[in-house]
Amino acid sequence: MRRVLYPGSFDPITNGHLDVINRAARLFNEVVVGVAINEDKQPLFTTVERVDLLKEVTKDIKNVKVVSFSGLLIDAVDNLKAFAVIRGLRAVSDFEFEFQMALMNRELSEECETIFMMPSTKYSFVSSRLIKEIANNNGDVTSFVPKLVDDALKNKLK
Numbered sequence: 001m002r003r004v005l006y007p008g009s010f011d012p013i014t015n016g017h018l019d020v021i022n023r024a025a026r027l028f029n030e031v032v033v034g035v036a037i038n039e040d041k042q043p044l045f046t047t048v049e050r051v052d053l054l055k056e057v058t059k060d061i062k063n064v065k066v067v068s069f070s071g072l073l074i075d076a077v078d079n080l081k082a083f084a085v086i087r088g089l090r091a092v093s094d095f096e097f098e099f100q101m102a103l104m105n106r107e108l109s110e111e112c113e114t115i116f117m118m119p120s121t122k123y124s125f126v127s128s129r130l131i132k133e134i135a136n137n138n139g140d141v142t143s144f145v146p147k148l149v150d151d152a153l154k155n156k157l158k
Contacts, residue, residue, distance in 0.1 A: 001030060002028045002083060003028065003029060003080065004024060004086050005032045005073075006085075007034040007036050008034070009038065009043060010033070010035055010050050010053075010128070011041075011050060012128055012131060012132070012153060013053055013057060013146070014127070014128060014144055015123055015145060015146065016126045017119075019120050020086065020088045021064060025061050025063050030065060031063060031064045032065045032067060032082060033054055033058065033064060033066045033067070034076055035067070036069060037070035045152070047068050051067070051068050053149055053152060054066040057149070072108070073101075073105060073112075074109040083111075083113065085102075085113070085114045087114055087115070088119060090118070090124045095116075132153075135153040135154070136157055141153065
């Protein structure tokens with residue numbers, strides 16, 4: 001079975017994330033979307049909220065599973081029995097960081113492969129950070145996130 005892990009904070013999930021998930025689901029037997037628990041970040045949504053939002057917006061994609069994980073990415077890859085990690089690249093500026101992380105992961109575990117996927121061009125500028133900033137200032141993010149996420153943002157930022 002070709003199982004891949006698509007890790008991220010997904011705070012919140014965007015249409016760009018969903019685009020990558022949908023395309024990965026066509027390429028692999030199973031896509032595990034892993035919500036990373038990072039003590040250094042202060043997310044807007046709790047881990048449980050992010051997992052629940054992801055489960056809901058991916059419920060119609062039969063070969064997608066949503067989990068949370070903490071610790072090293074390579075440990076999650078091993079625990080989930082994934083053969084590779086999917087990383088989204090929006091722009092060249094993302095590549096340097098992602099490339100360093102991929103090389104470090106391979107150094108820590110020779111079996112940890114990284115596959116880079118680009119979202120559709122219409123989402124190439126969308127980031128969770130920008131979505132939160134726009135939503136926090138009462139901007140319209142409906143074309144960048146699923147309706148469920150837009151509603152969750154509005155409720156969270158009341």
